Amino acid sequence: MNKNMINIERKFRPEIEGLRIVAALLVAIYHIWFGKVSGGVDVFFVVSGFLITTSIISTINKTGEFKFWPYISKLMKRLFPLAFIIIFIVLLLSIFFLPSTIFDKTIREVISSMFYYQNWQLAISNTDYLDANQMKSPLEHYWAMSIQGQFYIIWFLLFTGILFLIKRYDLSNGKRLVNYILGIIFVISFAYSVYLTEVNQPLAYFITFTRVWEFALGGLLCINLSRIKISNLAAEIIGWLGLIGLILTGAIFDVSTMFPGYIALWPMTCALLIILSGNKETKYGVKNFLSMPIMIKLGGVSFGIYLWHWVLLSFYKYNISETPGIISGILIIALSIVLSFITTKYVETPIRNAEFNKVAFKRIGIIALANLILIASLFSHNLYMKMSDDKELASNDYPGALAANTQGKIKENDPKPEFANVFDDLPESHLDKTNQGLKKSDLKIGTYGKKKDYKATIALVGSSHSEHWLGAVIEAAKENDYRVINITRSGTRFSTGYENDSLKGQWVKNVENYLKKSDDIDLVLSHVTAADTNNDKIQQQMVDELLKVKNEYNINIMAIRDIPRYEFSVSEKLEKSGEKETIKLMNNGNNQQDESYWKKLSESNKDLPKFDPTEYFKVKGQYRPIIGNIVVYRDMDHMTNTYSESFGPILSEKIKDVVKK
Numbered sequence: 001m002n003k004n005m006i007n008i009e010r011k012f013r014p015e016i017e018g019l020r021i022v023a024a025l026l027v028a029i030y031h032i033w034f035g036k037v038s039g040g041v042d043v044f045f046v047v048s049g050f051l052i053t054t055s056i057i058s059t060i061n062k063t064g065e066f067k068f069w070p071y072i073s074k075l076m077k078r079l080f081p082l083a084f085i086i087i088f089i090v091l092l093l094s095i096f097f098l099p100s101t102i103f104d105k106t107i108r109e110v111i112s113s114m115f116y117y118q119n120w121q122l123a124i125s126n127t128d129y130l131d132a133n134q135m136k137s138p139l140e141h142y143w144a145m146s147i148q149g150q151f152y153i154i155w156f157l158l159f160t161g162i163l164f165l166i167k168r169y170d171l172s173n174g175k176r177l178v179n180y181i182l183g184i185i186f187v188i189s190f191a192y193s194v195y196l197t198e199v200n201q202p203l204a205y206f207i208t209f210t211r212v213w214e215f216a217l218g219g220l221l222c223i224n225l226s227r228i229k230i231s232n233l234a235a236e237i238i239g240w241l242g243l244i245g246l247i248l249t250g251a252i253f254d255v256s257t258m259f260p261g262y263i264a265l266w267p268m269t270c271a272l273l274i275i276l277s278g279n280k281e282t283k284y285g286v287k288n289f290l291s292m293p294i295m296i297k298l299g300g301v302s303f304g305i306y307l308w309h310w311v312l313l314s315f316y317k318y319n320i321s322e323t324p325g326i327i328s329g330i331l332i333i334a335l336s337i338v339l340s341f342i343t344t345k346y347v348e349t350p351i352r353n354a355e356f357n358k359v360a361f362k363r364i365g366i367i368a369l370a371n372l373i374l375i376a377s378l379f380s381h382n383l384y385m386k387m388s389d390d391k392e393l394a395s396n397d398y399p400g401a402l403a404a405n406t407q408g409k410i411k412e413n414d415p416k417p418e419f420a421n422v423f424d425d426l427p428e429s430h431l432d433k434t435n436q437g438l439k440k441s442d443l444k445i446g447t448y449g450k451k452k453d454y455k456a457t458i459a460l461v462g463s464s465h466s467e468h469w470l471g472a473v474i475e476a477a478k479e480n481d482y483r484v485i486n487i488t489r490s491g492t493r494f495s496t497g498y499e500n501d502s503l504k505g506q507w508v509k510n511v512e513n514y515l516k517k518s519d520d521i522d523l524v525l526s527h528v529t530a531a532d533t534n535n536d537k538i539q540q541q542m543v544d545e546l547l548k549v550k551n552e553y554n555i556n557i558m559a560i561r562d563i564p565r566y567e568f569s570v571s572e573k574l575e576k577s578g579e580k581e582t583i584k585l586m587n588n589g590n591n592q593q594d595e596s597y598w599k600k601l602s603e604s605n606k607d608l609p610k611f612d613p614t615e616y617f618k619v620k621g622q623y624r625p626i627i628g629n630i631v632v633y634r635d636m637d638h639m640t641n642t643y644s645e646s647f648g649p650i651l652s653e654k655i656k657d658v659v660k661k
Contacts, residue, residue, distance in 0.1 A: 015278035016047060017299025018290025019271065022246065023047075024302040028309040028336065030250045032329040039249035039267035041144045042214055042260070044306075046271045048148055049218025056159050057178075057222070066163050068156060075152055077360050081348040083145060084367040086307050087113060090138050091374040097315050098138070100419035101572045104382060106137040110375060113142035114368065116149035123206035138314035141306070143206055150208050151215050158185075178223055182216045189213035190262075197261030200438070210260050214268060221272055225279060232282045239277030239286030246270035304340025304348075305333075312336055318576070382420050400646025401616040403628030413629045417642055422571045422631050425640040427470040429486040435467055436489040441506035443514055446470075446486035449477035456522040456659050457483045461511060462494040462542075464638060465527045465562055471641040473525065475648025476655050485521075487511055494526045496548075497541035508545065515553050522659050523556045524549050528601075529594035531562040532637070539597040547608070556658050558609040561598050563639060564591040564617055570633035571640075574625045586623040609658045616647065 023040035030038035060066050087110055094106055105125075112118035122143050162181060166174050190213040196204035204210045230238070249255065249267045278287045289295070298305075312332045316324060324332060354360035403410045417425045429435040434446030448470070449458075460466055460473050467488040477484045489507050492498075498505035515521060528542040543559065550557045566586065574582045592614065602610065617623055617632065625632055627643070634640045 013275075013278060014291035014296050015287040016051070016275065016290075017302075018292070018295035019043065019047065019274055019299070020302040021295055021298040021305070022243070022290070023271075024305045024309075025333070026247065026250065027306060028313075028333050029329075031310060032313055032324050032332055033326075034250065036250060037255045037259070039246065039253070039255050039259070039264070042264050042267045043246065043271045044144065045148070045151075045211060045214040046218040046221075046268050047275075048151065049215030050222045050275060051218075052152065052155055052215075053219035053222040056155065060159070060163060066156075066159055068160075071156055072152075073357055073361075075149075076364070077352045077354075077357075078348075079145070079149065080364045081351045081367070082304050082307060082343055083142070084114070084364065084371060085343055085347050086311060087139065088367060088371050088374070090311055091371065091378070093311075093315060094138070095378070097319050099318055099572055099575050101422050101569070101575055102137055103378070103420045104424050106139065107375060107379060107382075109137045109139045109142070110371070113139050113146065114371060116146045118146040119143040119150075119206040119208065120146075123203050136314060138311045141310040145307075147206075147208055147211050151212065154208075154212065155215070155219075175223060179220065182219045182223070186213045186216040186220065189216065193264070194261045197259070201257060203439075204260060214260070214264065217268055217272070221275060225276070228276060228279075230276065230280065232280055232285075235277040235280035236282050236285045238273040242270040242273030242277065243286050243290075246274070298337070301337070301340040301344045304344050305336045308336040308339045308343075309333060312339075398630055398646075399628040400630040400643050401613075401627065401650060402646060404616045404619055410628060415626045415629055415631050417631060417640060419571065419575045419631075422634050422640060425631075425634055425642055427467050427486075427641050427644070428474065429467055429470055429488060434486055435464075436492075436507065438490055438492075438503070441489075441503045441510060443487060443507070443510050445514075447483065448474050448486065449484040450481050451483065453481070454483040455481045457485060457520050458655060458659075459485045459487060459515070459521050459524045460526070461487045461515075461524055462526040463488065463492050464490055465530070466494070466525070466560070468563075468639045468641070468644055469525065469527075469560065469647070469651075471639075471644035472647035472651045473655075475645050476652035479648070479652045480656060480659075482655070482659075487514065493530070493538075493542050494545050495538075495541040496544045497538060512548070515549055515555060521555050523558060523655060525558045525560060525655075527562050528559040529562045529598055531565040531592045531594050534593040534596065536597050536600075539594060539601075543601065543605075543608075556609070558611060558654065558658055559601075561610070561612040561614065562592075562594060563613060563637070564623060565637035566591055566633075567636065569636050570625050571631060571635065574631070579626060582625045583622060586625065591623065609654075611651070611654050613647070616650070 020043075023043040025040075026038040027040035030036050030040075056066065056071075059071075090106075091110060094103065098106060109118055109121060112121040118139070122140065158181065162174070162178060165171065165177065171177060189209060189211070193204060193210035193213060196207075196210055246267055249270070253259075253263050253266065255263075274286060274290070277285055278290075281287075309332060312335055313324070316328065316332060321328070351360045351363050354363070397411055397413045398416055399410065427435070428448060429446040432446060434444045436442070436444045458473055458477060460470055467486065470484070470486055470488075473484050476482070489504075492504045492507055494508060494511065496508075498508060500506070500509065515524065524546070526542070526546050528546055529539045530542075533539075546557050546559055549555050564586075567589075568585065570582065570586065573585060577585075598612065601608070602612075617627070619627055628646060630643045630646060631640055632643045
């Protein structure tokens with residue numbers, strides 16, 4: 001690229017430092033007091049796109065080349081020190097102050113944060129229905145940093161290609177080429193973002209491809225900023241409008257559920273207006289406010305404030321209160337600022353300004369190695385505890401559901417699974433990935449129990465609320481030489497209530513076709529109520545679908561009532577507040593809104609084989625989080641697989657009665 005082919009003046013933009021701290025504080029404020037996001041992260045993305053494009057083109061103009069190591073090493077020295085040292089501190093704090101129920105999740109996110117793929121980790125877990133109600137880890141906010149790191153690699157490849165084309169074909173108008181390429185990226189990524197936000201918003205929120213347009217928009221502004229001419233008055237007006245609009249983003253829009261589709265244009269446009277207005281020196285412009293020394297100083301540590309605030313907020317919620325007040329929220333922000341200044345001064349700055357890369361990367365390597373040693377130690381401890389769980393559960397001291405109606409006193413033991421293993425105490429079909437996810441409608445069939453010379457085949461069909469009975473069905477099959485097949489899909493009831501062209505409707509139709517063609521299924525089990533709704537239509541649609549199996553395919557069926565559901569994670573409340581408080585909370589409110597429907601179904605359809613497990617979730621008339629020394633719930637509405645397995649003898653008798661008919 002010939003010198004100054006794209007005429008960009010690389011200079012310090014003080015108002016951008018001020019814009020950064022505004023964005024960081026908005027993120028913190030909305031997280032702490034409103035429990036939502038603000039659009040501040042989107043501002044970071046557009047600013048990153050603007051600044052890195054400016055830096056890359058300035059480098060090419062100055063040297064005529066663009067090399068990977070100088071580019072990436074500079075970024076690593078800027079991003080790694082703070083990110084890694086905060087991860088190290090989170091790991092240490094987690095040993096003493098983190099609920100064990102989310103320990104495994106946090107370790108996974110520590111690893112994904114260190115290697116800059118955490119946004120994909122969250123995208124996968126957030127589109128998994130069983131992970132929907134998990135407490136947030138102290139590092140969940142690193143998703144944005146992961147996208148940023150991936151973006152920097154994309155931009156290197158992009159501008160390396162652009163430079164090659166310009167040199168190879170001796171192109172005279174580099175600006176036009178860059179505009180075309182960034183424009184195409186913007187349009188494609190933006191269109192995909194709008195589409196996927198509508199179809200699968202949790203996935204769209206985290207993945208890289210729906211966010212690249214935000215960086216591209218910053219790059220386009222960088223390339224074309226000098227060509228945009230506005231008056232001083234216009235600069236003053238649009239600058240303040242941009243700042244006010246940005247501050248109000250989180251209040252006007254439900255950013256958590258609407259982003260990053262077309263609504264994300266709002267904070268993007270606000271940021272662009274602020275940067276554009278900063279091109280003019282005016283008396284009353286927003287630049288004068290954003291360029292104040294205190295704003296510049298805070299802007300310089302905004303990255304640290306973003307990283308620290310969520311960590312502090314998370315541990316506050318875990319150990320003090322789930323709803324910070326005004327004073328505690330201010331203290332969290334103030335401490336974030338203080339810690340950011342300290343870690344920036346004593347960790348990031350010495351590494352970034354090290355005279356030799358060897359020295360800088362040696363220091364980064366020491367922090368990274370310390371993190372990896374801690375991760376390995378914690379992982380080994382958790383594995384040992386899990387193996388200990390498995391050994392102790394062989395004892396009769398853990399009867400689980402069998403203890404619900406026992407008149408005699410059960411000897412108390414430490415509850416199993418250990419809290420650290422509760423959330424991951426999943427059905428076998430989830431571990432071997434034979435449960436279908438939300439993105440596909442084809443069937444996944446898991447086969448368990450006796451594979452040859454079996455006496456009958458039992459099919460478990462439905463959503464995760466059928467799937468969590470798999471442990472019980474497998475245990476029942478052991479006693480009776482049954483084969484078990486699992487046909488489940490996350491978030492999808494076996495119901496007549498879906499549109500035929502929807503993924504859920506297609507999956508139900510595929511299940512019907514499978515059952516219709518099969519001549520080796522003796523019983524279909526499925527849950528037929530949802531305990532979180534009193535809508536009889538929803539319940540009846542599940543019953544109708546199951547009855548179709550009996551009437552049209554001539555297969556025996558059993559209708560299972562849903563288990564009680566709660567508006568809080570039972571296992572996390574149990575660990576944080578103890579059994580007494582959890583029992584009190586579990587027995588407040590209506591956690592079985594299907595009661596009226598189930599009663600009507602029992603009276604009107606006496607011939608339908610049914611199983612109501614409610615009595616096995618109570619002891620002496622009270623719902624309990626621990627029964628027979630086993631933790632009952634893994635989250636707010638799913639059984640632990642261990643508790644499910646304890647239903648084996650109970651379900652065995654029920655199944656045997658139906659199969660004999």
